[in-house]
Amino acid sequence: MSATPILTVENLVKHFPTKRGLVRAVDDISFQVGKRDTLGLVGESGSGKTTTAQCIVGIYPPTSGVISFEGSLIGVKFNRREKRLKQQIRIVFQDPGSSLNPKRTIKQILSVPLKVHGIGQPRDRLGIMSRLLEMVGLPPSEYLYKHPQSIGGGEKQMVAIARALATNPGFVVLDEPTSALDVSVQGKIINLLMRLGDELDLTYLFITHDLSLMRNVASRVAIMYLGKLCEIARTDEFFRSPKHPYTRMLLSSIPVVTEEEELLKPKKIVSQGEIPSPVDIPPGCSFHLRCPEALPICSEIDPEMQSLGEERVVRCHLYGDSPCNR
Amino acid sequence: MPDLLLDIKNLHVGFRIFEGNLQVLNGVRLDVGEGERVGLVGETGCGKTTTVKSILRVLPMPPARITGGEILYRGRDILKMGKRQMQALRRHELTAIFQDPLQSLNPVFTIGTQLRDIVGDSAIGQGKRLSRRVVEAKCIEALRQTGMPDAERIMTNYPIQLSGGMRQRVCIAEALSTNARLLLADEPTTNLDVTIQDQILRRLDELVDERDASVLMITHSMGVVRDLTQRLNIMYAGSIVEAGRTKDLLDNPQHPYTQGLMASVPKLTGEGISEGIPGRIPNYIEPPRGCRFHPRCAHRMDVCESESPPLFDVLEGHRAACYLYGRNT
Amino acid sequence: MTTRDQMQADLLASLKQKRRGFAKGWYKFSRNPLSVLGLVVLILIVLAAIFAPYIAPYPEHAKPYTNFQDGGKPPSLQHFFGTDRVGRDIFSRVIFGYRFSLTIGIVVLCLGVAPGVILGLLAGYHQGTWIETVSMRVTDIFLAVPPLVLALAITAMLTPNLTNQMMAIALVWWPWYARLVFALSSSLRSQYFVREAELTGASRLHIMFKEILPNCLAPVMTKMTLDMGIVILLGATLSFIGLGVQPPKPGLGTMVAEGAKRLPGEWWGTIFPALAIVVVILAFNLVGDGLRDVFAVEEV
Numbered sequence: 001m002s003a004t005p006i007l008t009v010e011n012l013v014k015h016f017p018t019k020r021g022l023v024r025a026v027d028d029i030s031f032q033v034g035k036r037d038t039l040g041l042v043g044e045s046g047s048g049k050t051t052t053a054q055c056i057v058g059i060y061p062p063t064s065g066v067i068s069f070e071g072s073l074i075g076v077k078f079n080r081r082e083k084r085l086k087q088q089i090r091i092v093f094q095d096p097g098s099s100l101n102p103k104r105t106i107k108q109i110l111s112v113p114l115k116v117h118g119i120g121q122p123r124d125r126l127g128i129m130s131r132l133l134e135m136v137g138l139p140p141s142e143y144l145y146k147h148p149q150s151i152g153g154g155e156k157q158m159v160a161i162a163r164a165l166a167t168n169p170g171f172v173v174l175d176e177p178t179s180a181l182d183v184s185v186q187g188k189i190i191n192l193l194m195r196l197g198d199e200l201d202l203t204y205l206f207i208t209h210d211l212s213l214m215r216n217v218a219s220r221v222a223i224m225y226l227g228k229l230c231e232i233a234r235t236d237e238f239f240r241s242p243k244h245p246y247t248r249m250l251l252s253s254i255p256v257v258t259e260e261e262e263l264l265k266p267k268k269i270v271s272q273g274e275i276p277s278p279v280d281i282p283p284g285c286s287f288h289l290r291c292p293e294a295l296p297i298c299s300e301i302d303p304e305m306q307s308l309g310e311e312r313v314v315r316c317h318l319y320g321d322s323p324c325n326r
Numbered sequence: 327m328p329d330l331l332l333d334i335k336n337l338h339v340g341f342r343i344f345e346g347n348l349q350v351l352n353g354v355r356l357d358v359g360e361g362e363r364v365g366l367v368g369e370t371g372c373g374k375t376t377t378v379k380s381i382l383r384v385l386p387m388p389p390a391r392i393t394g395g396e397i398l399y400r401g402r403d404i405l406k407m408g409k410r411q412m413q414a415l416r417r418h419e420l421t422a423i424f425q426d427p428l429q430s431l432n433p434v435f436t437i438g439t440q441l442r443d444i445v446g447d448s449a450i451g452q453g454k455r456l457s458r459r460v461v462e463a464k465c466i467e468a469l470r471q472t473g474m475p476d477a478e479r480i481m482t483n484y485p486i487q488l489s490g491g492m493r494q495r496v497c498i499a500e501a502l503s504t505n506a507r508l509l510l511a512d513e514p515t516t517n518l519d520v521t522i523q524d525q526i527l528r529r530l531d532e533l534v535d536e537r538d539a540s541v542l543m544i545t546h547s548m549g550v551v552r553d554l555t556q557r558l559n560i561m562y563a564g565s566i567v568e569a570g571r572t573k574d575l576l577d578n579p580q581h582p583y584t585q586g587l588m589a590s591v592p593k594l595t596g597e598g599i600s601e602g603i604p605g606r607i608p609n610y611i612e613p614p615r616g617c618r619f620h621p622r623c624a625h626r627m628d629v630c631e632s633e634s635p636p637l638f639d640v641l642e643g644h645r646a647a648c649y650l651y652g653r654n655t
Numbered sequence: 656m657t658t659r660d661q662m663q664a665d666l667l668a669s670l671k672q673k674r675r676g677f678a679k680g681w682y683k684f685s686r687n688p689l690s691v692l693g694l695v696v697l698i699l700i701v702l703a704a705i706f707a708p709y710i711a712p713y714p715e716h717a718k719p720y721t722n723f724q725d726g727g728k729p730p731s732l733q734h735f736f737g738t739d740r741v742g743r744d745i746f747s748r749v750i751f752g753y754r755f756s757l758t759i760g761i762v763v764l765c766l767g768v769a770p771g772v773i774l775g776l777l778a779g780y781h782q783g784t785w786i787e788t789v790s791m792r793v794t795d796i797f798l799a800v801p802p803l804v805l806a807l808a809i810t811a812m813l814t815p816n817l818t819n820q821m822m823a824i825a826l827v828w829w830p831w832y833a834r835l836v837f838a839l840s841s842s843l844r845s846q847y848f849v850r851e852a853e854l855t856g857a858s859r860l861h862i863m864f865k866e867i868l869p870n871c872l873a874p875v876m877t878k879m880t881l882d883m884g885i886v887i888l889l890g891a892t893l894s895f896i897g898l899g900v901q902p903p904k905p906g907l908g909t910m911v912a913e914g915a916k917r918l919p920g921e922w923w924g925t926i927f928p929a930l931a932i933v934v935v936i937l938a939f940n941l942v943g944d945g946l947r948d949v950f951a952v953e954e955v
Contacts, residue, residue: 044520058854059854078854093847098846101848101866103872104865107669112861116855126665141668145671153370182369183587185602186599187600187601188602191599191602212593235596254549254594255549256594258593261593261595264594271521271524275521
């Protein structure tokens with residue numbers, strides 16, 4: 001850990017009871033995010049990464065488990081959180097199209113966090129909003145009066161970022177901020193985020209399914225599958241030698257553009273099988289039905305998280321202190 | 327040179343809206359040969375979907391107008407075909423898969439009903455009437471070939487009951503069961519998880535190979551085309567800016583836009599992410615004169631602002647629409 | 656610190672944006688020739704109703720007036736729509752009759768729409784709680800009774816006149832808006848921008864009225880325009896039965912009832928007021944259709 005952890009998640013569980021059964025969206029995960037770190041949370045559909053973010057931000061209260069931020073417990077829904085927390089923890093959503101109210105101007109959109117948290121005197125707010133837009137690279141005179149539908153996806157996300165930073169937060173959750181954007185715009189947004197992170201001392205929880213992006217952005221990576229954490233490691237370690245079979249399958253499936261990258265991918269692990277529904281999670285290790293290295297024990301006992309050295313954990317019977325390895 | 331299945335010559339398409347006339351397609355030149363796999367890569371708003379819709383002639387014609395060019399299929403201009411001919415073409419020769427299978431599949435009919443419709447109709451179109459059992463068997467076989475687990479049960483399911491990957495497999499089954507010669511795939515795996523995408527693309531690859539069909543793969547992902555296509559076209563603001571053999575093009579991009587694009591793609595090698603390409607896509611109502619990319623180009627010259635560059639030969643089988651590589655005579 | 660110049664520039668820019676939005680809306684509306692026709696007819700009717708005393712050839716005929724000598728005359732150059740049994744010019748009375756119709760339409764919608772919208776907003780935002788249950792069940796109760804029957808019952812209990820007629824129809828009308836806005840509001844609730852406002856800490860009032868309501872306005876306004884026709888018809892029906900505008904006042908429905916006794920001989924007494932009702936309803940419908948196009952999101 002680079003510094004003291006700013007966010008700690010312990011044994012977080014979030015279940016949703018539905019008509020079709022209990023959806024175990026997040027099933028006992030634990031991790032920490034250090035101050036000024038960028039933790040990348042990676043997973044496919046049903047992995048629980050978005051639900052985790054939603055619990056941290058307060059959209060849902062956890063079913064059980066502990067979330068603490070700067071020492072205080074925060075595991076409740078947003079309407080029961082204190083105002084200071086709403087100022088400190090902010091989120092940038094995935095879909096810029098629906099995260100900005102289409103019937104309001106950008107000026108109106110940006111004024112909401114300022115008004116709610118009483119930032120600046122009312123007559124100063126125009127200036128504050130202008131500075132926020134300049135910070136993300138959008139000329140205020142042009143953009144303040146526009147509606148979201150008349151600006152492009154990248155620009156919408158920049159407005160969303162400006163809005164998130166309006167309350168001077170310490171921790172920002174980025175939920176797939178560039179997944180809906182073109183690659184030529186993505187670079188601009190990511191660099192903006194990294195620069196602002198440095199300038200404003202921000203800590204990021206960066207959620208994505210794009211491992212290539214993660215490689216260049218995160219200081220630590222955590223992989224989730226069907227509500228559980230598979231592996232957490234520092235980025236360079238992770239890509240140099242991925243341990244968990246799911247991680248290796250994920251890495252070998254990524255479409256890459258250069259020969260060098262092709263060589264970096266783990267030897268071809270043919271992805272097989274569909275991702276099970278979170279209502280119908282296989283017994284034992286949830287990945288065992290698709291795992292090319294499954295052992296008999298995998299269909300019976302769910303593996304524990306094993307520590308493999310400094311800041312490295314894997315949850316798999318192939319490693320560490322697992323009963324089958326003794 | 328193999329026979330050209332599809333040959334788009336200098337296609338111009340515009341849209342009339344409140345603010346003016348959107349000149350979307352500005353001289354698209356593109357071809358697909360028999361048994362070839364060709365990629366069309368471009369970002370949002372470059373006109374790739376408009377191109378596909380023009381080929382299938384499903385553009386909404388009041389706002390849209392075709393202002394020039396031809397789309398030749400086996401030598402005959404699709405744009406001039408009558409309704410009947412077009413229907414026959416869509417039935418037997420062309421087929422398409424789109425990005426969102428939930429929109430391509432009818433939510434109130436079972437997969438079986440929809441597949442049977444297509445398989446049965448396709449047979450009738452070829453002058454054969456198949457018994458129900460044969461049609462059923464063909465449907466199940468088509469599903470199995472896409473790698474669908476438990477094909478018989480899927481026949482009785484509704485689209486909403488399937489996962490995204492399975493729905494897309496159904497769409498592929500539908501598309502390939504007609505024995506069409508040209509498959510137009512418009513971002514078929516963009517909405518899917520990466521492990522599923524990998525499976526589906528590899529399956530598609532095999533199936534297309536077996537049938538010796540041709541594919542025009544439209545996507546914004548360079549990584550997808552790298553494995554799947556032999557030739558590649560890069561599209562920007564309504565025209566093709568670079569074309570060539572896929573691996574050559576990706577390893578050695580010539581056009582400044584392509585170079586910018588390649589630099590923007592995050593790499594597993596971890597060299598950081600470039601700032602992207604400065605500027606925005608052009609305003610289609612008042613597009614830049616000359617080369618539409620010139621306002622954003624670091625190598626811009628005077629000539630770029632006056633005339634639109636044609637595709638110049640840069641290397642063997644590799645062309646780029648840029649005055650860095652040639653001049654108009 | 657924002658200077659006065661900056662605030663002025665701010666105001667100017669906001670206004671410019673609004674004007675542009677209006678121009679675009681007009682463009683979309685004007686592409687529909689029928690809608691424009693409807694709008695023109697509507698404007699004419701409204702102007703005629705406002706300036707009735709100056710436009711109608713015989714304005715005094717709208718008040719108690721009898722002249723049996725002129726009674727029962729067919730349409731002519733002096734009396735465009737002919738005269739009724741008592742000698743009153745039907746054309747003039749129709750123009751004054753439009754005053755009643757338009758008043759009914761406007762007042763009912765003002766009375767009925769606002770509470771309906773607010774209730775729908777509240778219920779939609781609090782979906783899943785007792786607020787929603789109570790609101791929507793009350794709405795359901797009102798919706799279960801046929802509008803005409805309910806209006807009849809209310810006006811029959813009270814003295815039949817214009818005011819009670821309007822109140823009765825308003826009471827019948829609000830649930831439709833509650834239901835419309837409830838549906839819109841509950842689906843908008845899960846949009847990211849609403850979530851974002853909640854997470855920021857915005858008050859519920861802000862979220863309902865500043866975030867959700869603006870997105871409901873378009874369907875509500877379209878519905879209001881289309882409803883005007885139906886409300887006017889309902890008012891005319893009540894008058895026809897005798898429970899609305901009372902003779903000798905020139906309500907259009909009242910006139911249709913009076914003239915009906917003289918059918919088929921003196922057809923002009925019924926047909927012209929009836930046509931007048933049709934025209935105003937048609938005009939509102941055409942404008943409503945045009946509005947729907949204006950608000951439709953364009954995909955290119």
